Amino acid sequence: MLFALVQVTWAASGATVPWSPHVAYAPTVQLLLAALAVLAAAACLATTRTLARPGRVTMAAALILTVPVFVMGMASLPAYFVTLASFSGVDSVTGLAHDLLSAVGAALLIVVAISYRRRLRGRCPRCGQDHSGGFDGPLAHPVPSLASKRTRVTVYLLMCGLLPWAGVKTIWTLGGEAIGVTAHGWREMNAGESELARALASVGIDVTVLAAMAAIFLLLGLLYPWGQAFPRWTLILSGRRVPRLLPLLPAWLSSVGLSVYGVFLLIYAPLSATGVVPKLKPSGAFTTSSGITWMVAFGGLAFAGLGFGLIAAARSYSARTLPICAGAATRVPAH
Known part of the structure:
Protein backbone atom coordinates (compact mmCIF):
# COMPACT_ATOMS: atom_id res chain seq x y z
CA MET A 1 0.00 0.00 0.00
CA ARG A 121 0.43 -28.59 1.78
CA GLY A 122 -0.12 -29.07 5.50
CA ARG A 123 3.41 -28.08 6.46
CA CYS A 124 4.73 -25.54 8.92
CA PRO A 125 4.49 -22.12 7.22
CA ARG A 126 7.71 -20.96 8.87
CA CYS A 127 10.15 -23.83 8.32
CA GLY A 128 8.28 -25.93 5.75
CA GLN A 129 8.62 -29.19 7.74
CA ASP A 130 6.08 -31.67 9.06
CA HIS A 131 5.83 -31.37 12.82
CA SER A 132 3.28 -31.11 15.58
CA GLY A 133 2.73 -28.06 17.76
CA GLY A 134 2.86 -24.38 16.88
CA PHE A 135 5.33 -22.47 14.78
CA ASP A 136 6.25 -19.72 17.22
CA GLY A 137 8.90 -21.62 19.19
CA PRO A 138 12.71 -21.49 18.88
CA LEU A 139 14.47 -22.33 15.63
CA ALA A 140 17.26 -24.89 15.19
CA HIS A 141 19.98 -23.75 12.77
CA PRO A 142 22.10 -26.26 10.80
CA VAL A 143 25.86 -26.38 11.23
CA PRO A 144 28.01 -24.51 8.65
CA SER A 145 28.54 -26.52 5.50
CA LEU A 146 30.20 -26.35 2.10
CA ALA A 147 28.23 -25.98 -1.13
CA SER A 148 28.12 -29.04 -3.36
CA LYS A 149 30.90 -29.56 -5.88
CA ARG A 150 28.47 -29.06 -8.77
CA THR A 151 27.40 -25.67 -7.39
CA ARG A 152 30.99 -24.57 -6.78
CA VAL A 153 32.12 -25.55 -10.29
CA THR A 154 29.09 -23.80 -11.81
CA VAL A 155 29.77 -20.59 -9.90
CA TYR A 156 33.50 -20.64 -10.73
CA LEU A 157 32.75 -21.03 -14.44
CA LEU A 158 30.25 -18.18 -14.34
CA MET A 159 32.78 -15.99 -12.55
CA CYS A 160 35.16 -16.46 -15.49
CA GLY A 161 32.83 -14.24 -17.49
CA LEU A 162 34.36 -11.30 -15.61
CA LEU A 163 37.84 -11.81 -17.04
CA PRO A 164 37.52 -10.08 -20.47
CA TRP A 165 35.60 -7.10 -19.04
CA ALA A 166 37.85 -6.62 -16.01
CA GLY A 167 40.94 -7.28 -18.14
CA VAL A 168 40.40 -4.45 -20.63
CA LYS A 169 39.45 -2.00 -17.88
CA THR A 170 42.57 -2.86 -15.95
CA ILE A 171 44.68 -2.38 -19.10
CA TRP A 172 43.19 1.11 -19.57
CA THR A 173 43.74 2.17 -15.96
CA LEU A 174 47.35 0.93 -16.15
CA GLY A 175 48.02 3.06 -19.25
CA GLY A 176 47.63 0.50 -22.02
CA GLU A 177 45.43 0.23 -25.10
CA ALA A 178 42.77 -2.41 -25.84
CA ILE A 179 39.95 -2.84 -28.42
CA GLY A 180 40.77 0.54 -29.94
CA VAL A 181 40.59 2.52 -26.67
CA THR A 182 43.64 4.30 -25.28
CA ALA A 183 44.30 4.99 -21.61
CA HIS A 184 44.16 8.74 -22.29
CA GLY A 185 40.79 8.45 -23.99
CA TRP A 186 39.44 6.34 -21.15
CA ARG A 187 40.57 8.91 -18.56
CA GLU A 188 38.98 11.75 -20.52
CA MET A 189 35.68 9.86 -20.80
CA ASN A 190 35.63 9.34 -17.03
CA ALA A 191 36.85 12.80 -16.08
CA GLY A 192 33.60 13.53 -14.24
CA GLU A 193 33.99 10.70 -11.73
CA SER A 194 34.50 11.21 -8.00
CA GLU A 195 37.85 11.88 -6.38
CA LEU A 196 37.88 8.34 -4.97
CA ALA A 197 37.31 6.79 -8.40
CA ARG A 198 40.11 8.87 -9.93
CA ALA A 199 42.46 8.01 -7.05
CA LEU A 200 41.80 4.30 -7.54
CA ALA A 201 42.27 4.61 -11.31
CA SER A 202 45.68 6.27 -10.74
CA VAL A 203 46.92 3.03 -9.15
CA GLY A 204 45.35 0.80 -11.79
CA ILE A 205 42.04 -0.01 -10.06
CA ASP A 206 38.76 0.67 -11.84
CA VAL A 207 35.93 1.31 -9.39
CA THR A 208 33.53 -1.00 -11.24
CA VAL A 209 36.11 -3.79 -11.13
CA LEU A 210 36.39 -3.13 -7.38
CA ALA A 211 32.61 -3.51 -7.09
CA ALA A 212 32.86 -6.79 -8.99
CA MET A 213 35.48 -7.97 -6.49
CA ALA A 214 33.01 -7.22 -3.69
CA ALA A 215 30.47 -9.40 -5.52
CA ILE A 216 33.06 -12.20 -5.77
CA PHE A 217 33.66 -11.93 -2.00
CA LEU A 218 29.91 -12.31 -1.50
CA LEU A 219 29.87 -15.32 -3.83
CA LEU A 220 32.62 -17.06 -1.89
CA GLY A 221 30.82 -16.38 1.38
CA LEU A 222 27.71 -18.04 -0.01
CA LEU A 223 29.71 -21.13 -1.02
CA TYR A 224 31.93 -21.72 2.01
CA PRO A 225 31.28 -22.29 5.75
CA TRP A 226 32.82 -18.93 6.74
CA GLY A 227 29.74 -17.31 5.21
CA GLN A 228 27.59 -19.03 7.85
CA ALA A 229 29.80 -18.47 10.92
CA PHE A 230 32.05 -15.43 11.23
CA PRO A 231 35.73 -16.48 10.79
CA ARG A 232 38.53 -15.68 13.24
CA TRP A 233 39.69 -12.56 11.42
CA THR A 234 36.39 -10.84 12.28
CA LEU A 235 37.67 -10.56 15.87
CA ILE A 236 34.75 -10.01 18.29
CA LEU A 237 32.28 -11.63 15.88
CA SER A 238 34.42 -14.75 15.48
CA GLY A 239 32.39 -17.94 15.82
CA ARG A 240 28.99 -16.24 15.89
CA ARG A 241 26.33 -17.29 13.41
CA VAL A 242 26.00 -15.02 10.39
CA PRO A 243 22.42 -13.69 10.12
CA ARG A 244 20.90 -15.55 7.21
CA LEU A 245 19.64 -12.47 5.41
CA LEU A 246 22.97 -10.62 5.67
CA PRO A 247 24.43 -12.29 2.54
CA LEU A 248 21.13 -13.41 0.99
CA LEU A 249 19.51 -9.98 0.67
CA PRO A 250 22.30 -8.34 -1.37
CA ALA A 251 22.71 -11.53 -3.41
CA TRP A 252 19.05 -11.78 -4.40
CA LEU A 253 18.59 -8.02 -4.87
CA SER A 254 21.58 -7.62 -7.18
CA SER A 255 21.35 -10.94 -9.05
CA VAL A 256 18.11 -10.09 -10.87
CA GLY A 257 19.30 -6.82 -12.37
CA LEU A 258 22.72 -8.19 -13.28
CA SER A 259 21.27 -11.29 -14.96
CA VAL A 260 18.63 -9.43 -16.99
CA TYR A 261 21.05 -6.71 -18.09
CA GLY A 262 23.77 -9.24 -18.92
CA VAL A 263 21.48 -11.39 -21.06
CA PHE A 264 20.24 -8.29 -22.90
CA LEU A 265 23.82 -7.24 -23.74
CA LEU A 266 24.76 -10.76 -24.84
CA ILE A 267 21.82 -10.81 -27.23
CA TYR A 268 22.27 -7.25 -28.48
CA ALA A 269 26.02 -7.42 -29.22
CA PRO A 270 25.92 -10.18 -31.89
CA LEU A 271 22.73 -8.77 -33.39
CA SER A 272 24.45 -5.41 -33.76
CA ALA A 273 27.63 -6.99 -35.16
CA THR A 274 25.66 -8.89 -37.84
CA GLY A 275 23.47 -5.92 -38.79
CA VAL A 276 20.17 -7.37 -37.57
CA VAL A 277 19.81 -4.25 -35.43
CA PRO A 278 21.57 -0.92 -36.09
CA LYS A 279 25.31 -1.16 -35.53
CA LEU A 280 26.70 0.45 -32.42
CA LYS A 281 28.34 3.76 -33.26
CA PRO A 282 31.68 4.73 -31.71
CA SER A 283 31.28 7.16 -28.81
CA GLY A 284 33.38 8.50 -25.99
CA ALA A 285 36.76 6.82 -25.91
CA PHE A 286 35.75 4.16 -28.45
CA THR A 287 37.07 4.87 -31.94
CA THR A 288 35.59 1.89 -33.83
CA SER A 289 32.21 0.19 -34.02
CA SER A 290 33.82 -3.20 -33.44
CA GLY A 291 35.54 -1.96 -30.28
CA ILE A 292 32.36 -0.79 -28.61
CA THR A 293 30.57 -3.96 -29.74
CA TRP A 294 33.25 -6.10 -28.09
CA MET A 295 32.92 -4.06 -24.90
CA VAL A 296 29.15 -4.59 -24.87
CA ALA A 297 29.72 -8.34 -25.27
CA PHE A 298 32.34 -8.33 -22.48
CA GLY A 299 29.89 -6.46 -20.25
CA GLY A 300 27.20 -9.03 -21.00
CA LEU A 301 29.51 -11.89 -20.04
CA ALA A 302 30.51 -10.12 -16.81
CA PHE A 303 27.03 -9.09 -15.66
CA ALA A 304 25.31 -12.31 -16.66
CA GLY A 305 28.10 -14.36 -15.08
CA LEU A 306 27.86 -12.48 -11.80
CA GLY A 307 24.07 -12.48 -11.82
CA PHE A 308 23.58 -16.17 -12.49
CA GLY A 309 26.50 -17.04 -10.22
CA LEU A 310 24.80 -15.16 -7.38
CA ILE A 311 21.53 -16.96 -8.09
CA ALA A 312 23.20 -20.39 -7.98
CA ALA A 313 25.22 -19.59 -4.85
CA ALA A 314 22.31 -17.94 -3.04
CA ARG A 315 20.03 -20.87 -3.82
CA SER A 316 22.58 -23.28 -2.34
CA TYR A 317 23.17 -21.06 0.71
CA SER A 318 19.44 -20.68 1.31
CA ALA A 319 18.94 -24.45 1.30
CA ARG A 320 22.00 -25.19 3.47
CA THR A 321 21.14 -22.59 6.12
CA LEU A 322 17.38 -23.15 6.28
CA PRO A 323 16.44 -23.34 9.98
CA ILE A 324 13.70 -25.62 11.26
CA CYS A 325 11.44 -25.35 14.25
CA ALA A 326 13.16 -26.91 17.25
CA GLY A 327 10.03 -28.99 17.91
CA ALA A 328 10.25 -30.77 14.57
CA ALA A 329 11.01 -34.45 15.26
CA THR A 330 12.47 -35.12 11.82
CA ARG A 331 13.42 -32.91 8.95
CA VAL A 332 11.40 -33.91 5.89
CA PRO A 333 12.45 -31.97 2.77
CA ALA A 334 9.64 -29.84 1.41
CA HIS A 335 8.42 -30.75 -2.07
Whole structure:
Protein backbone atom coordinates (compact mmCIF):
# COMPACT_ATOMS: atom_id res chain seq x y z
CA MET A 1 0.00 0.00 0.00
CA LEU A 2 2.95 2.33 0.65
CA PHE A 3 4.24 1.53 -2.85
CA ALA A 4 0.80 2.39 -4.32
CA LEU A 5 0.62 5.67 -2.39
CA VAL A 6 4.08 6.72 -3.58
CA GLN A 7 3.25 5.89 -7.20
CA VAL A 8 0.00 7.89 -7.10
CA THR A 9 1.84 10.83 -5.51
CA TRP A 10 4.52 10.77 -8.20
CA ALA A 11 1.93 10.53 -10.98
CA ALA A 12 -0.12 13.42 -9.57
CA SER A 13 2.91 15.66 -9.00
CA GLY A 14 4.55 14.89 -12.33
CA ALA A 15 7.74 13.62 -10.70
CA THR A 16 10.33 12.09 -13.03
CA VAL A 17 11.01 8.46 -12.16
CA PRO A 18 13.57 6.93 -14.57
CA TRP A 19 12.99 3.45 -15.95
CA SER A 20 16.30 3.59 -17.82
CA PRO A 21 18.92 6.36 -18.23
CA HIS A 22 16.90 7.94 -21.04
CA VAL A 23 13.30 6.76 -20.40
CA ALA A 24 11.02 7.74 -17.51
CA TYR A 25 7.81 6.12 -16.26
CA ALA A 26 4.69 7.74 -17.73
CA PRO A 27 1.98 8.80 -15.21
CA THR A 28 -0.40 6.18 -16.62
CA VAL A 29 2.21 3.47 -16.00
CA GLN A 30 2.69 4.71 -12.43
CA LEU A 31 -1.07 4.50 -11.83
CA LEU A 32 -1.08 0.97 -13.28
CA LEU A 33 1.76 0.01 -10.91
CA ALA A 34 -0.24 1.45 -8.01
CA ALA A 35 -3.26 -0.66 -9.02
CA LEU A 36 -1.10 -3.78 -9.20
CA ALA A 37 0.30 -3.00 -5.74
CA VAL A 38 -3.24 -2.77 -4.34
CA LEU A 39 -4.02 -6.10 -6.01
CA ALA A 40 -0.91 -7.61 -4.40
CA ALA A 41 -1.97 -6.28 -0.98
CA ALA A 42 -5.41 -7.84 -1.40
CA ALA A 43 -3.83 -11.16 -2.35
CA CYS A 44 -1.60 -11.04 0.76
CA LEU A 45 -4.62 -10.43 3.00
CA ALA A 46 -6.47 -13.29 1.30
CA THR A 47 -3.74 -15.74 2.31
CA THR A 48 -4.80 -15.34 5.95
CA ARG A 49 -8.25 -16.77 5.18
CA THR A 50 -9.54 -20.21 4.28
CA LEU A 51 -10.48 -19.96 0.62
CA ALA A 52 -12.38 -22.22 -1.74
CA ARG A 53 -10.65 -23.38 -4.90
CA PRO A 54 -11.77 -20.41 -7.06
CA GLY A 55 -10.44 -18.02 -4.40
CA ARG A 56 -7.11 -19.83 -4.21
CA VAL A 57 -6.75 -19.78 -8.00
CA THR A 58 -7.53 -16.05 -8.10
CA MET A 59 -5.04 -15.30 -5.34
CA ALA A 60 -2.33 -17.38 -7.00
CA ALA A 61 -2.95 -15.59 -10.31
CA ALA A 62 -2.62 -12.22 -8.56
CA LEU A 63 0.72 -13.19 -7.05
CA ILE A 64 1.99 -14.66 -10.33
CA LEU A 65 1.08 -11.39 -12.07
CA THR A 66 2.51 -8.98 -9.52
CA VAL A 67 5.72 -10.65 -8.35
CA PRO A 68 7.52 -10.31 -11.75
CA VAL A 69 6.47 -6.65 -11.93
CA PHE A 70 8.11 -5.89 -8.59
CA VAL A 71 11.17 -7.98 -9.48
CA MET A 72 11.69 -6.10 -12.74
CA GLY A 73 11.18 -2.80 -10.93
CA MET A 74 14.35 -3.35 -8.91
CA ALA A 75 16.56 -4.25 -11.88
CA SER A 76 18.64 -1.04 -11.63
CA LEU A 77 19.74 -1.56 -8.03
CA PRO A 78 23.28 -2.80 -8.97
CA ALA A 79 23.89 0.38 -10.99
CA TYR A 80 22.85 2.55 -8.03
CA PHE A 81 25.11 0.49 -5.77
CA VAL A 82 28.15 1.15 -7.99
CA THR A 83 27.52 4.91 -8.10
CA LEU A 84 27.02 5.06 -4.33
CA ALA A 85 30.09 2.93 -3.64
CA SER A 86 32.25 5.20 -5.81
CA PHE A 87 30.88 8.35 -4.11
CA SER A 88 29.67 9.57 -7.51
CA GLY A 89 26.26 10.55 -6.14
CA VAL A 90 22.81 9.29 -7.08
CA ASP A 91 21.59 9.86 -10.62
CA SER A 92 17.95 9.97 -9.48
CA VAL A 93 16.58 9.92 -5.93
CA THR A 94 13.12 8.94 -7.18
CA GLY A 95 14.63 6.15 -9.28
CA LEU A 96 16.53 4.76 -6.30
CA ALA A 97 13.43 5.01 -4.10
CA HIS A 98 11.38 3.19 -6.75
CA ASP A 99 13.92 0.37 -6.97
CA LEU A 100 14.15 0.00 -3.18
CA LEU A 101 10.36 -0.06 -2.79
CA SER A 102 10.11 -2.61 -5.59
CA ALA A 103 12.76 -4.77 -3.89
CA VAL A 104 10.91 -4.70 -0.56
CA GLY A 105 7.63 -5.47 -2.30
CA ALA A 106 9.11 -8.39 -4.24
CA ALA A 107 10.71 -9.86 -1.11
CA LEU A 108 7.53 -9.63 0.93
CA LEU A 109 5.35 -11.09 -1.82
CA ILE A 110 7.69 -14.04 -2.32
CA VAL A 111 7.77 -14.74 1.42
CA VAL A 112 3.96 -14.61 1.58
CA ALA A 113 3.65 -16.93 -1.42
CA ILE A 114 6.09 -19.49 0.06
CA SER A 115 4.40 -19.42 3.46
CA TYR A 116 0.93 -19.86 1.98
CA ARG A 117 2.06 -22.70 -0.28
CA ARG A 118 3.43 -24.52 2.76
CA ARG A 119 0.16 -24.12 4.65
CA LEU A 120 -1.80 -25.49 1.72
CA ARG A 121 0.43 -28.59 1.78
CA GLY A 122 -0.12 -29.07 5.50
CA ARG A 123 3.41 -28.08 6.46
CA CYS A 124 4.73 -25.54 8.92
CA PRO A 125 4.49 -22.12 7.22
CA ARG A 126 7.71 -20.96 8.87
CA CYS A 127 10.15 -23.83 8.32
CA GLY A 128 8.28 -25.93 5.75
CA GLN A 129 8.62 -29.19 7.74
CA ASP A 130 6.08 -31.67 9.06
CA HIS A 131 5.83 -31.37 12.82
CA SER A 132 3.28 -31.11 15.58
CA GLY A 133 2.73 -28.06 17.76
CA GLY A 134 2.86 -24.38 16.88
CA PHE A 135 5.33 -22.47 14.78
CA ASP A 136 6.25 -19.72 17.22
CA GLY A 137 8.90 -21.62 19.19
CA PRO A 138 12.71 -21.49 18.88
CA LEU A 139 14.47 -22.33 15.63
CA ALA A 140 17.26 -24.89 15.19
CA HIS A 141 19.98 -23.75 12.77
CA PRO A 142 22.10 -26.26 10.80
CA VAL A 143 25.86 -26.38 11.23
CA PRO A 144 28.01 -24.51 8.65
CA SER A 145 28.54 -26.52 5.50
CA LEU A 146 30.20 -26.35 2.10
CA ALA A 147 28.23 -25.98 -1.13
CA SER A 148 28.12 -29.04 -3.36
CA LYS A 149 30.90 -29.56 -5.88
CA ARG A 150 28.47 -29.06 -8.77
CA THR A 151 27.40 -25.67 -7.39
CA ARG A 152 30.99 -24.57 -6.78
CA VAL A 153 32.12 -25.55 -10.29
CA THR A 154 29.09 -23.80 -11.81
CA VAL A 155 29.77 -20.59 -9.90
CA TYR A 156 33.50 -20.64 -10.73
CA LEU A 157 32.75 -21.03 -14.44
CA LEU A 158 30.25 -18.18 -14.34
CA MET A 159 32.78 -15.99 -12.55
CA CYS A 160 35.16 -16.46 -15.49
CA GLY A 161 32.83 -14.24 -17.49
CA LEU A 162 34.36 -11.30 -15.61
CA LEU A 163 37.84 -11.81 -17.04
CA PRO A 164 37.52 -10.08 -20.47
CA TRP A 165 35.60 -7.10 -19.04
CA ALA A 166 37.85 -6.62 -16.01
CA GLY A 167 40.94 -7.28 -18.14
CA VAL A 168 40.40 -4.45 -20.63
CA LYS A 169 39.45 -2.00 -17.88
CA THR A 170 42.57 -2.86 -15.95
CA ILE A 171 44.68 -2.38 -19.10
CA TRP A 172 43.19 1.11 -19.57
CA THR A 173 43.74 2.17 -15.96
CA LEU A 174 47.35 0.93 -16.15
CA GLY A 175 48.02 3.06 -19.25
CA GLY A 176 47.63 0.50 -22.02
CA GLU A 177 45.43 0.23 -25.10
CA ALA A 178 42.77 -2.41 -25.84
CA ILE A 179 39.95 -2.84 -28.42
CA GLY A 180 40.77 0.54 -29.94
CA VAL A 181 40.59 2.52 -26.67
CA THR A 182 43.64 4.30 -25.28
CA ALA A 183 44.30 4.99 -21.61
CA HIS A 184 44.16 8.74 -22.29
CA GLY A 185 40.79 8.45 -23.99
CA TRP A 186 39.44 6.34 -21.15
CA ARG A 187 40.57 8.91 -18.56
CA GLU A 188 38.98 11.75 -20.52
CA MET A 189 35.68 9.86 -20.80
CA ASN A 190 35.63 9.34 -17.03
CA ALA A 191 36.85 12.80 -16.08
CA GLY A 192 33.60 13.53 -14.24
CA GLU A 193 33.99 10.70 -11.73
CA SER A 194 34.50 11.21 -8.00
CA GLU A 195 37.85 11.88 -6.38
CA LEU A 196 37.88 8.34 -4.97
CA ALA A 197 37.31 6.79 -8.40
CA ARG A 198 40.11 8.87 -9.93
CA ALA A 199 42.46 8.01 -7.05
CA LEU A 200 41.80 4.30 -7.54
CA ALA A 201 42.27 4.61 -11.31
CA SER A 202 45.68 6.27 -10.74
CA VAL A 203 46.92 3.03 -9.15
CA GLY A 204 45.35 0.80 -11.79
CA ILE A 205 42.04 -0.01 -10.06
CA ASP A 206 38.76 0.67 -11.84
CA VAL A 207 35.93 1.31 -9.39
CA THR A 208 33.53 -1.00 -11.24
CA VAL A 209 36.11 -3.79 -11.13
CA LEU A 210 36.39 -3.13 -7.38
CA ALA A 211 32.61 -3.51 -7.09
CA ALA A 212 32.86 -6.79 -8.99
CA MET A 213 35.48 -7.97 -6.49
CA ALA A 214 33.01 -7.22 -3.69
CA ALA A 215 30.47 -9.40 -5.52
CA ILE A 216 33.06 -12.20 -5.77
CA PHE A 217 33.66 -11.93 -2.00
CA LEU A 218 29.91 -12.31 -1.50
CA LEU A 219 29.87 -15.32 -3.83
CA LEU A 220 32.62 -17.06 -1.89
CA GLY A 221 30.82 -16.38 1.38
CA LEU A 222 27.71 -18.04 -0.01
CA LEU A 223 29.71 -21.13 -1.02
CA TYR A 224 31.93 -21.72 2.01
CA PRO A 225 31.28 -22.29 5.75
CA TRP A 226 32.82 -18.93 6.74
CA GLY A 227 29.74 -17.31 5.21
CA GLN A 228 27.59 -19.03 7.85
CA ALA A 229 29.80 -18.47 10.92
CA PHE A 230 32.05 -15.43 11.23
CA PRO A 231 35.73 -16.48 10.79
CA ARG A 232 38.53 -15.68 13.24
CA TRP A 233 39.69 -12.56 11.42
CA THR A 234 36.39 -10.84 12.28
CA LEU A 235 37.67 -10.56 15.87
CA ILE A 236 34.75 -10.01 18.29
CA LEU A 237 32.28 -11.63 15.88
CA SER A 238 34.42 -14.75 15.48
CA GLY A 239 32.39 -17.94 15.82
CA ARG A 240 28.99 -16.24 15.89
CA ARG A 241 26.33 -17.29 13.41
CA VAL A 242 26.00 -15.02 10.39
CA PRO A 243 22.42 -13.69 10.12
CA ARG A 244 20.90 -15.55 7.21
CA LEU A 245 19.64 -12.47 5.41
CA LEU A 246 22.97 -10.62 5.67
CA PRO A 247 24.43 -12.29 2.54
CA LEU A 248 21.13 -13.41 0.99
CA LEU A 249 19.51 -9.98 0.67
CA PRO A 250 22.30 -8.34 -1.37
CA ALA A 251 22.71 -11.53 -3.41
CA TRP A 252 19.05 -11.78 -4.40
CA LEU A 253 18.59 -8.02 -4.87
CA SER A 254 21.58 -7.62 -7.18
CA SER A 255 21.35 -10.94 -9.05
CA VAL A 256 18.11 -10.09 -10.87
CA GLY A 257 19.30 -6.82 -12.37
CA LEU A 258 22.72 -8.19 -13.28
CA SER A 259 21.27 -11.29 -14.96
CA VAL A 260 18.63 -9.43 -16.99
CA TYR A 261 21.05 -6.71 -18.09
CA GLY A 262 23.77 -9.24 -18.92
CA VAL A 263 21.48 -11.39 -21.06
CA PHE A 264 20.24 -8.29 -22.90
CA LEU A 265 23.82 -7.24 -23.74
CA LEU A 266 24.76 -10.76 -24.84
CA ILE A 267 21.82 -10.81 -27.23
CA TYR A 268 22.27 -7.25 -28.48
CA ALA A 269 26.02 -7.42 -29.22
CA PRO A 270 25.92 -10.18 -31.89
CA LEU A 271 22.73 -8.77 -33.39
CA SER A 272 24.45 -5.41 -33.76
CA ALA A 273 27.63 -6.99 -35.16
CA THR A 274 25.66 -8.89 -37.84
CA GLY A 275 23.47 -5.92 -38.79
CA VAL A 276 20.17 -7.37 -37.57
CA VAL A 277 19.81 -4.25 -35.43
CA PRO A 278 21.57 -0.92 -36.09
CA LYS A 279 25.31 -1.16 -35.53
CA LEU A 280 26.70 0.45 -32.42
CA LYS A 281 28.34 3.76 -33.26
CA PRO A 282 31.68 4.73 -31.71
CA SER A 283 31.28 7.16 -28.81
CA GLY A 284 33.38 8.50 -25.99
CA ALA A 285 36.76 6.82 -25.91
CA PHE A 286 35.75 4.16 -28.45
CA THR A 287 37.07 4.87 -31.94
CA THR A 288 35.59 1.89 -33.83
CA SER A 289 32.21 0.19 -34.02
CA SER A 290 33.82 -3.20 -33.44
CA GLY A 291 35.54 -1.96 -30.28
CA ILE A 292 32.36 -0.79 -28.61
CA THR A 293 30.57 -3.96 -29.74
CA TRP A 294 33.25 -6.10 -28.09
CA MET A 295 32.92 -4.06 -24.90
CA VAL A 296 29.15 -4.59 -24.87
CA ALA A 297 29.72 -8.34 -25.27
CA PHE A 298 32.34 -8.33 -22.48
CA GLY A 299 29.89 -6.46 -20.25
CA GLY A 300 27.20 -9.03 -21.00
CA LEU A 301 29.51 -11.89 -20.04
CA ALA A 302 30.51 -10.12 -16.81
CA PHE A 303 27.03 -9.09 -15.66
CA ALA A 304 25.31 -12.31 -16.66
CA GLY A 305 28.10 -14.36 -15.08
CA LEU A 306 27.86 -12.48 -11.80
CA GLY A 307 24.07 -12.48 -11.82
CA PHE A 308 23.58 -16.17 -12.49
CA GLY A 309 26.50 -17.04 -10.22
CA LEU A 310 24.80 -15.16 -7.38
CA ILE A 311 21.53 -16.96 -8.09
CA ALA A 312 23.20 -20.39 -7.98
CA ALA A 313 25.22 -19.59 -4.85
CA ALA A 314 22.31 -17.94 -3.04
CA ARG A 315 20.03 -20.87 -3.82
CA SER A 316 22.58 -23.28 -2.34
CA TYR A 317 23.17 -21.06 0.71
CA SER A 318 19.44 -20.68 1.31
CA ALA A 319 18.94 -24.45 1.30
CA ARG A 320 22.00 -25.19 3.47
CA THR A 321 21.14 -22.59 6.12
CA LEU A 322 17.38 -23.15 6.28
CA PRO A 323 16.44 -23.34 9.98
CA ILE A 324 13.70 -25.62 11.26
CA CYS A 325 11.44 -25.35 14.25
CA ALA A 326 13.16 -26.91 17.25
CA GLY A 327 10.03 -28.99 17.91
CA ALA A 328 10.25 -30.77 14.57
CA ALA A 329 11.01 -34.45 15.26
CA THR A 330 12.47 -35.12 11.82
CA ARG A 331 13.42 -32.91 8.95
CA VAL A 332 11.40 -33.91 5.89
CA PRO A 333 12.45 -31.97 2.77
CA ALA A 334 9.64 -29.84 1.41
CA HIS A 335 8.42 -30.75 -2.07
